[in-house]
Amino acid sequence: MQKLQCISPVDDRVYVERPLATEYEIQNALNSAQGAQLSWKQVPIGERAALVRAAVKHLQQKKADLAREICWQMGRPIAFAGGEIDGLAERALTMAELAELSGGPLSDIPLPEKVGFKRFIRREPLGTVFVIAPWNYPYLTAINAVVPALLAGNSVLLKHSTQTPLCAERLTEAFRDAGLPEGVFQYLHLDHRDAEQVIINGSVQHIAFTGSVAGGAAIEAAAAGRFVSLGLELGGKDPAYVREDADLEYAVASIVDGAFFNSGQSCCGIERLYVHHTLFDEFVQRAVALIRQYRLGPPDHEGTTLGPLVRASAADFVRDQIDEAVAQGAQPHIDGGEFELDRRGSAYMAPQLLTNVNHNMRVMNEESFGPLLGAMSVADDKEALALMNDSEYGLTAAIYSADPEAALALGDKLQTGTVFLNRCDYLDPALAWTGIKKSGRGCTLSGVGFEHLTRPKSFHFKLVP
Incomplete structure (x- = not known):
């Protein structure tokens, strides 16, 4: 069985070791996500937001333990590591508030009245969102995509960096403990080849990637011809x-x-x-x-x-x-x-x-x-x-x-x-997080970020007397 190893930069020893997902486990997760999303998108937005808030509360209660794990997985000083959980809470709670706004980014878009017709545009979730998160801010970068995707009615599969595998586990645990239905939010420990195969052959409709320019290019190549949407948050200078x-x-x-x-x-x-x-x-x-x-x-x-x-x-x-x-x-x-x-x-x-x-x-x-x-x-x-x-x-x-x-x-x-x-x-989190040139494309956070996790669906009803 293939395994991933997190080598801690603190002392160069193995801090975490986990088996990589098997082919069967990957396909089972994809099937589960696809099935769960059909029910999840019917859950009222207010209930989705309540589950997000409950999950955030679970994470905040474990802040000290999570900070210690951040410290040992990627090397951030313990004096600052807990601040990432505070930032996670700020972003997640802001997105929950935006999602619930009447006339907000997830509401139907009304059109001027037209006699004999009912017309509006609905924001439809994309389906299953595949989130690939990095190690440098392991909770913040993941939550940028995970929470808006869930709030919009998508299911989520999270593949975290092999340097920070515990972060994927802790996030999904928090949402499970908060009462999120089974299959809506799952993690998979994957190597690069299997992650690529999920993009090429998996039933995912959006890939949210944070990482290097080379990594972003590989994501685009893998997704070519699948007509799925991509969010790429890449490098900076x-x-x-x-x-x-x-x-x-x-x-x-x-x-x-x-x-x-x-x-x-x-x-x-x-x-x-x-x-x-x-x-x-x-x-x-x-x-x-x-x-x-x-x-x-x-x-x-x-x-x-x-x-x-x-x-x-x-x-x-x-x-x-x-x-x-x-x-x-x-x-x-x-x-x-x-x-x-x-x-x-x-x-x-x-x-x-x-x-x-x-x-x-x-x-x-x-x-x-x-x-x-x-x-x-x-x-x-x-x-x-x-x-x-x-x-x-x-x-x-x-x-x-x-x-x-x-x-x-x-x-x-x-x-x-x-x-x-x-x-x-x-x-x-109230502003659009986006880049140009080789810093990527797409957008997370803010009301604009939801536009990349939904698609417009028009309703054009002619009312017959």
Whole structure:
């Protein structure tokens, strides 16, 4: 029997081992999901929302245990791991509220009255939604698709990363304990080949994938010719721009956190920074001082503020980017020797800020997904805008300024899915979460997100006297 193993980045030992689903188990799950969805879509939206709220309550009650599991599965410091359950609750409860709104995103769409006719558009669930979730924010990324899909009347199959298999189990347990009917929400532990086969041959109508650009391309190839809908939330190389009128102290604190939280392993973390030339030197000085306050260590220790990357190879990938940039003239501002555990071949990696960088360097054009920030001085808004848009990604972009109108004018020209002012690295569940270019396509969260989990069905009745 084939098994998956979660190797903990904390100590490189096997933390979780699970058998992979057999062919029979996969087909049984698909059949069960298909059958259960026919009944589930008839359940009133208010009852669906109540079950979501009950499941969230179950998860919140287990917050401490779930935080410990997050810490050991993917390495987030225990001091911050529980915050993911708070974020899950915010997103799930917001989506439940939106689903219940009269005239909201799941309501029938009325048309102007026409004598002798009754006409309206109903939002029909797609069927079975296959959610493929990553390890970096294992609950938040999964809940973005799982909860809206369930609220819309779909059944859900969840395949989680082999790095975070317990998250799939805990989510389905919470919904089961809340009273969700059998078959409506299931998980499957799958390898890449079997996940691909579910897309090619399975009875799923929507695939929601969060992961790499290469992974997204593989999903599109597998789904080709099936005419199913796809939601792809892929990579990012997200920029921030500090204008001349920004609150410098605030901007430094916000951007440093946005770049280094979760060891930089966030698709919408800040990886590129552009600072107005009049503020650049002071910004760098303040940022370096703040970065040096991080405590790199075992994530299960309360004093740790920077944990390991998910695996040593991921850390070495970022180290290679840094070494190459330095060889090309970049200036590093952090001495890795200040962080005792930092060494090549280890998942424990010191944070780094680089200046004297340019867009010919991989650190400024290739996703790093680690504790690394490249910073450039810019002359004005025009130069900043050109550099921010000079990327094959387009997930989020952050502006720091005291002038909302100037920020709006810039934001209208930014090629991105979300524009932030004076914040970064955050998903407001009432807003559409989407990307352009190689950051993906489709949308989750907000009322708009439901449109990708339903299809319009028109009713055109001629009333005969």
